[in-house]
Amino acid sequence: MLYREAGDFKTTYVDDSQTFPIKFDRAGFWVTMAVAWLVIPFVINDYWASSLLVPFLIYAIAALGLNILTGYCGQVSLGTGGFMAVGAYACYKLMTAFPDVSILIHVVLAGGITAAVGAAFGLPSLRIKGFYLAVATLAAQFFLVWLFNKVAWFYNYSASGQINAPERLVAGVAVTGPNTPAWAQYLICLFFVTLCALVARNLTRGSTGRKWMAIRDMDIAAEIIGVNPLRAKLTAFAVSSFFVGVSGALFFAVYLGAVEVGEAFGIQKSFLVLFMIIIGGLGSIFGSFAGAAFLVIMPVALKWLGVDVLGWPTDLVAHFQLVIVGALIMFFLIKEPHGLAAIWRHIKEKLRLWPFPY
């Protein structure tokens, strides 16, 4: 009744090819945007920002990036943590080398540098596929972490090997460093998330995205119909790495403020982002957000429930977290192998028929 195409007349081609063809979806999108941009910044506090919203937004960018590569182009990557590290260290080097340039530019440049590194590591994808490619990207993960640990230039020769984000301002308000207000931290991440999601959505439904999906579904067939696999795969690697690099830069500069490469960008980070897109849904923009939200909010919610509400010992709750998150991942994969995005799709189909299903 509420959710249907009927009655929503489109009179131009632009209207016809818009992102949300259904009125209800459009309204939902604008309400979400309004809440995210106009309501949350006024009510957010330090705890909500650093424990939930900022990590959620940053992981959402990383999940978007990996989803482009794995979900849309079909190239499995286990190098996400390493590419996030490239973004973080590029951002750090740029921030310290050019302190007068805006941090916004640095974050974008960090994404660009990561894109170049990602494309270079994507070259083997032309020769190898599937599990073998996963192993090649795994090598990238370990190599990059080793590199940032080994070469002191990357961390400006600091005694501890840590990188620390100095304070940087946007429009007179600190967005990195300890004096950052929670709303500024949130807004800068939201700004990049919105931008990245719009770009990702429009890339994936345009000709570039169709080429990626053709390669994913059958690369030989794609080649025969005229898709250049070199260009398709390398653009997927570059665009994906750009997003991952932006998320790495924000993760370091805005969220944590100080980073140690082995701990922050280790192999577990690659798996975390991979789990996000698998649980959220491969090849879906909504899925990237849903997966990131699931894996960021679930542990915090369980901790709140166990420690603050039920008063259980902290170690017991920490162990239960692993058990419950693991069980939920299995449950979702058995019940809905295509992720939260598929559940969302089913709900929408049901909604179309509601209240007169047949």
Place this chain on the structure above:
Amino acid sequence: MNIKTLIAAAVAGTMTAGSAVADLVIPDLSYRTGPYAAGGTPVSDGYQDYFNMLNARDGGIGGVPIRIVECETGYNTEKGVECYESTKGEGALIYQPLSTGITYQLIPKVTADNIPLHTMGYGRTSAANGEVFNWVFNYPANYWDAASVAVNYLLDENGGSLDGKTIALVYHNSAYGKEPIRTLEALSEMHGYDLSLIAVDHPGQEQKSQWLQIRRERPDYVLMWGWGVMNQVAVQEAANINFPMENFIGNWWAGSEHDVLPAGDAATGYKSLAMTRSADYPVFGHITEYVHDAGNAAGDGSNMGTVLYTRGMYAAMLAAEAIAKAQEIHGVAEITPAMMRDGMEALDITAERMAELGMPDIGPAFSVSCEDHGGTGLGLVQQWDAAAGVWNPLTDFIAPDNSVTDPLIAEDSAAFAAENNIEAGCL
């Protein structure tokens, strides 16, 4: 009104709100899970038991009960930040995260939020310069002291010269493990030994290649900056390649019972530094009587008397003494984090006071000042006796070479001050 004054106003607001709370809030950022739980658990047990004992025996400190808020970090910086943000609003007086990685996250945050941070024998060494790091304390000793103490001990063993000797440093490949490198390099120029650096990646279960390298290079001495499961593996691997255990010295985080027990008899002779002396202190009787017998033991209550339990209790004692000092200075019982900082800066731990508290000679006597947040830096060397199952102290407290560490601290803290636009000075 610029953003700084806004923040200052907000902080002042939270502080007045904090002082309305009727107890002394001590967050315990512990880790009882993950690869570092073996070290995190006893420290946290000792930390909590001591405060619980004060609550049961004395009704808290100065008549105000202590409330411990435990939060599990798993030695993970992201969770550590989450713990900090979720506990700071409760009026937290002091943070002791027991993790160098989390410490680096928290240094800027506590400075902005005006809450003292105490990193006892870990964390950022240059925080000893209290004029730059107003809110960070690392008394009574830090890593650069530890490195210097270890070298001084070796000098003593070798008749005052290490010329031509080789020392290998096996270190956790993180901020924690990298801290002593600078000092050891400076000392190697001074004393003429060769330093070989051997990194072990987190979590440290895989050390075959590192010890193969040691077997090939045959260094005269191996120093280790390890933590968690890495220590046990290293001791076992050293035993496997028949490295002479008496030439293998861990730092004070690599010298507890659980580190050497898995290797059995082969671990006999392994040495480690220690910043607290292990003994059967009278205070344990109080903890047993008031806490354990009442069924309130932290954890499973099995760690009492171990090296790390004693150290956790020592950390709690230093915090409790600072609270008492702050109450004395400001004349109020319900103190704020800012008052706590004043108490820590005026802290004076004497031998008499330690005896009075039921822990005679547990650590060196020291006092803190605005310029010096680092304490004396003394450490002793202890050796494991597997048959008896005890750590035997080999030396008395050894002094570090301040002529090496002081310039390094001045240099590093000046770099931090320049990076963050901090004007050095006392509060």
